[in-house]
Structures are given as structure tokens and as C-alpha cells.
Amino acid sequence: MSLSIAKLFEQHFDQKFDLHEQHLNNQMVRVLRTIGYDRNYKRALGQYLYDEDGQEYLDLLSGFGAFAIGRNHPTVVSALKETLELELPNLVQMDVSLLSGLLAERILATTPDNLSKMFFCNSGTESVEAAIKFARYTTKREKIVFCEHSFHGLTLGSLSLNGEQIFREGFGPLLPGCESVPFNDLAALEKALSQKDVAAFIVEPVQGKGVNVPDNNYLPEVQKLCKKYGTLFVADEVQTGLGRTGKFWAIEHWGVEPDMICMAKALSGGFIPVGAVAMTQKIMDTVFNRMDRAVVHGSTFSKNNMAMAAGLATLDVIEQEKLVENSAKIGEEIITSINAMADKYEFLKEARGKGMMIAIEFHAPKSLKLKAAWAMLEAANKGLFCQMVTIPLFKDHHILTQVAGHGMNVVKLLPPLNLTEKDKNWIIDAFDKTIADTHQIPGSIWDLGKNLAGHALKNKK
Template sequence: MTHSSTAPATAPRGVSQNDGASAPVDSAYDLAALVAARENERFALHSKYLNEMWVRVLKTIGYDVGFTRGLGPYLWDRKGDRYLDLLSGWGVFAVGRNHPALREALLSVLDGEFANLVQLDVSVLAGVLAEKLLAYAPGLEKVFFANSGAESVEAAIKFARAATGRAGILHCAHSFHGLTYGSLSMNGDEIFKKGFGPLLPNAREVPFDDLAALDAALKGRDVAAFFVEPIQGKGVNIPSDGYLAGAQALCRKYGTLFVADEIQTGLGRTGRFFAIDHFDGIEPDMIVVAKALSGGHVPVGAVLTRKWIFDKVFDRMDRAVVHGSTFSKNDLAMAAGVATLDVMKNERVVENAAAKGERLLASFRKMAEGYELVADIRGKGLMIGVEFGPPQSFKLKAAWNLLETVNSGLFCQLISIPLFRDHKVLTQVAGHGNHTIKLLPPLTISDADCDWIETSFDAVIADAHKAPSAVWSLGKTLAEHAIKARMSG
């Protein structure tokens, strides 16, 4: 079935019918034709109307290839070259891009002409999605839906304060919970905070994986909630075996809510449905999810919480709308969430993530034995960090120190850029000033994709151990760019 609508006969006031178009578009509302007609303006449009600095970054590092198509774990650029996507939209495309079941679910909502967002009603799909999510979270009985991970974190902050009557919020160093004001107040990287203060005055930071520091911070009994990522996204930092259980016990002792931020780690990313499932006895008071729940199509986030917390917020009929979000339970988002969970179950996506992650981690660890620049390999499932560190040999050490003097963490670009340029593998550095390359591929990758990953990383890391080489020539160019940027700033 073709889904289209007729374009208005007259354009809005002040806009001509073909305003801005470089080629005529058929009268049927064809977005594919619109995109094709203006593809050559992709970066010019963004420079003029959106974030010009981001366009400059892409052009500087050679990522301005113009992706035009995505399917499963693959992307295609304007020239038709195929790439393996190890970024997956920062973890959004857990079931891959444009999964047919997701597309079918969304089209069925549009075809069904549902009475969406009536507001003075409730959604069947929201109820179904909440039921499905809570089946994975024993002890949690209520769900609040939001539009994103950050918005879900904001809700969890409000719920924690309402439930405990306390103002304090605690988070870990190197954490990332979002970029809105409440979530930004719990950001462990100062570069995101600079220029946006003052932030929440009652948000405090403790070291990750440090129970003594957590104990000291909670003793005052003024902390509403402790927010923690079971595995930190910025660096792929994994806690020691007893940390999360110990943190939960301390929270119980001092009357603080224990909140697991599973926005990136949840829904199978680590080879379990939740990352907390790797650790015995963890039963958070709230779990925050988003990213993968969207299926990559319609933004959605959720707070899974204990009933008594929920009831402290919505405690009377005149407070039934004391917190909410206009678009949060829209039928497209709910359908995307339902379809995503069904795909994960029916196609054993979580099990695939565990198996492929085990293979890749073993391969990287074996690879690391022969390369002095590789400092550590860590991860669970398909959340993997490859950390680089100072080499021992004189020639490599001199080159490393030069890059570090210019810009800490710059070496990782010497790995990620050749991976992209020469091997068509898209990946990311795990944080500002970080020495870790992070892999967050779709959870549906195959053994052939693993071959592609292993071969590509091995070739690029091997080249980095040759000095001089193309990799270190790239390093010199990047260092010059960084010096120029610093001088102009």
C-alpha cells in the first residue's frame, strides 16, 4: 500500500511553492524525492541553519561522506560504499536500522487511524508496553513514559524528591545522564557543564566503584537518590563485582533511592536484558530506559519504579497531572517500543549480543597481547571498550607524548579515522579526553560482521605501531588542526 497525502494547493504566506528546491518535486508528498533533490545541499543547509561547528568537525576528520541509506548494521554513503555501523546512533539501533517489523508496526498505527493523544483518555498501547517492560523488572510495578533518556532522568529526579522529601541527588564521576538541566547537574564531564551554570545546587559527585566514598556521602541522610550506570558509557567502566550490591545496601541503610540508569546498557546491550542482571541481588527502586526502546524510529523513554514511589507523586485526583509530557505516550512511540521488545524476544537478539560479545572480547584480548599501545580490553555483551595507553618503545613513546601534549585523547582519532576511511567501520571515542574506542554495534550483527571488525581493528592497530606511518602522519595533521583551533579560540 502506498502511503501519501496530497500537498496543499497553495503554499503558506511568504513561501513560494518551490521555495528553496533545486529541482521540482512530484505533487504527491514524496520525501525521498525531496531529499534526493537537495542532497547536494546537505552540509550547506546545516552550516546555515543548524550547527556549523559540527559540520566543520565532520569535514576536518573526513566523515562528510553523506550517508543515504541504512539497513540492519550497515550504512551506505552517497557513492554507494557500504559501512559497518559500530555506533548505532549511540545505541539506539539495537535491532538494526529499518527493521521490517518496526516499519510494519508504525505503518499499522497510521493505517489504523487511531485516536492518538486525546489526553482526556488513556492509551491501550501504553498499557501493553508498560506490561511488557515490567515483566523484565521484578519488584517494579509502575511506568512513566517520556520522550527521551534525559527527560526520563528528569522525571526520576522529581519522583525521588517527592517520595523522600529530600533535595540531594548523587551521581558518579565520569557519569552521563543527559544534557537537560537536572541531568546535566549529574554529568561527570565538566566540558558539558561549562557556560550553563548554575546547575542544581544539591547535586553531588562521588567516585565510581568506591563504597567508602558513597557511604560518606549518604551519611547525612539528605540524599533523595543515587543515580548510577551499571556500566559507565563514558569509558565503558565496569564496577567490581560487589559494588552495585554494596551501593544498594548503603542506599537502603540511609533511606536513599537506588536508581539504575540503563539508558545505554539496557534492552540487551550487555548480553542480558538489563546490565544489572549481571550482578546478584540488584533490585533498584527505579530503572531508567530509552535509546533502544525506540527501535530507532520514534523517541521514547521510560522510568520503571516501585508503586509506593509513584503513589507519592500521583497521590490525589487533583494531582493526577502533576507531572507529564505532551507526546510521551503517543501511539507511534508505544508501537515502536512494543515491536522492539517483540523482535528482541522472537529473534533472540539478547542471546546474540551475548554470544557475539564473548567472541569479540576474546579476539580483542588475544590481539592486545601483541600490541603495546593497547592498554585494556573490557566490556560485556556488545558494549566493548578498547583502551589505548602510553607505549614503552622510545619511538612510539615520543609520538604518543607529542599528541598528548597537544590534546589529551587525540590518539584515539588515529584509530577511529583510519577505521572509517580505510575499512568502512564507523565507531566512536568513548568520551572527551578519553583513550578508549567504544563499540556499540546493533545487537543483530553476524559472524561475518565480527570478521570485519576483527580484521579492521587488527590492521589499523598494527599500522599504529609503525613510526613513521600513515597513522602518525594523520596524527601530525590532527595536532596541527588542534593547535590552530586553540590559537583561534
């Protein structure tokens, strides 16, 4: 009898959390149970999740951006089924694959004209690792400059470019020669590059942790500084790429041409791990400069047929369903609508972002009663107010969101790009009601806040 995944799923459906407690990261299970996110999802389609009772949830995290076209898109499912049924030769290591060539051609048609070569790997962090190696070999320099509060991945090289200390702590020593500068600070960047010993400056066009959008002149001036000092300009578009910000690539907002673009997440529709680096001809020809160096960098499962087929199908969906345009339109409407609430809600500072990469930031209010309640949460754990927002968004309004980073009062939305007008109104109404509830003291939402503060103080001890 052949293995039946459907039967396994049915027989063990209720054991999900127990299995993870026993064999995987039990702390993640504790987190989910503590904040009430321990749902048993049974089905997913597009931007929606469905639990065992059939309750519909709007997923505004989309697998941290991997499901930009929504979950289980039929076009990608069909492409994967067809690829399996064709019995194609796959990963013939003393060969090159057709599908990877086609996907490379398709991606490069979307990038700036200076980029003409592709390298495929399995994830965003692998794409950053490749960019580090390629930059060092091309420039014959060691140093890499990155931005404070950046996120580039969690393997050792990319972790060395991670601007958040909580991810780095205890994993050192990290890669030598890595230096951080403040994001959106051209003077600091020029000082770091001025010795002409920096191989690459790696930057997210919009920072994922906090959804920090640069000044309009920042990236154009970054490009000029990198050219001036012989440093390669690397755009990490792992999260911002493929329509996320209302442009196919976020760099299009500022008209810049980096020497490399790192990409992953949405590239395969969320089905198969895939990452890639687009680069100039010079970089590719420098790294792979002789026949005996043809395999100097690679990855066993990169360019596998399933990943490449998923990538081709995903690009078709993005184009045919006009998801880049939808991202720009719906995203802007969400940001504008939430900003319109700022005059009536003291806790709300602003909504910001590009396309469907959105931050809703909260800050200390002015009135004494609200200020005292805010201070109580901040004393327990900085950023706790946002947990008091995201939990009722989930429990009462069935919207899945997250805090944008450690120690910050920012809720982050990273939804599928296919949100509808109905979804937009659902989001705006849910935030309106939830933020209104935070201004009612005493109230049930502040009972939740006190419980969260208690857990935070207990964990500190």
C-alpha cells in the first residue's frame, strides 16, 4: 500500500502541537498557546486560512512574504503536477537544465539593463551568502557594509550582516570585516566607504524590520557613492521584490541600478524553496573565470526542476493577474485609510510603507490616563502594546498579523498581493475597532495588556 498524505493528515490532525513539543521547537508552541494563536488550520486558499471549524482567517503575513500570490494557487499547482508527470531529468549535475535557463531569462527581463546573469540557490539567506562571496572575489576586498536594524538572513555570513542583536547574540564569532551604518544616513555611508576597502554595501530598499522607507535621494546617492569608491551596490530584495512594494522591484521607486539583486521568498509562489542573485556580466565572469572554477560556488538542489517550474508559473500569475498594480492600489488605500484615523486615536502615530509592505506604528499618548497605561506596558517589555493590538485582531477579527520587530511598537502587514476590496475593508474596519478599544480604560483589551505585562515580567526574572 502506498503512503497516503491525506490519511496521515486525517489520522494525526490533532497531534500537531504535541509533536512539535516533543520533537521540534517547543518554545514556539509555548508562544502560540500563550497568545492564543494555537489554531488547527485545515485548508488554505489564496489569502485565506480555514480552521477545523471552517472559520475563515485573513492572512496578512503570507508566510513572511513567500505567498505573495496566495496559497495553493492553481496555476502553480498545475505546473508542479505537470513537471512531476513529465519524468524530466532533474539535477543531472554534469549537465545544465532548460527550465533554469528559461527562468533566468524571464527574471532578467524584469531587472535593470545592467544585470544580465543569474545564480540560483535555495533561499534568501543563501542568496546573501552568494552575494558576499561574489563581492569579495570580484573586488578583492574583504569588508562588507550593512545597515543597522537590517535583516539579511540567519546563516552565519548573512547573520553577520544582521542589524538586530537578538539574532546575533551567542552565535559569534561572526564573519570578520562586517561593519554597520545607520539606515538612510549618507554621511555615515560615505565615511565607511571612503577608505576604498569595502567590497559591497548590502541594503534592503525598504527595511523589513519596522518597514523603514528611505528618503527619496538615499538610494540614488548610495549608487553614486558605491561607484565613487569602487564598492558593489547590492539590493536585498528577498522581501521587497516581485511586486511587494507596488513595483516589480522596490529599487524601481528610486530608479537605481545595483550591481546585484538578491531575491527569494515569493519567487516560487511559496511551494518550493528557491533563491537567486541577479548580477552584472562582470561579476559572473570574474567569479567563474576559468573552466576549473565552473563549480567554485553552487548548491546541490539549486536549479531543480520543481523550483524552476514554480518560478515560471509564479511570474505568469503576477503578470496575468496584475498583482503589482493591485499591490500599489490596495496598499496605498490601506495606508491612507489608517492614517485618516490618527486624529481620533492618540495611540496611533502613522501608517507607512510601499505597496503591500505596510507598518502601523503606535506611540505614547498625551492624555494622562492613556499615558500611564502605555508606561505600564513599556516598563514590562518595550513593544508590548502591539501585542495588545495583534491578539484581538486575530481572536476577534480573524486577521493574522505580527509585530514588525523586537522592541518596537509597529504592527507589520505583509499580505498576499491579491487582496480584494472586501479584504481591504475588513482590514480597515478591524484596525479601527481594535485601536478604538485600546482607548477604553478600563476594558477587556487592557485586561489582556495586564496579562501580557505579567508574562513579560515573569520571563525577565
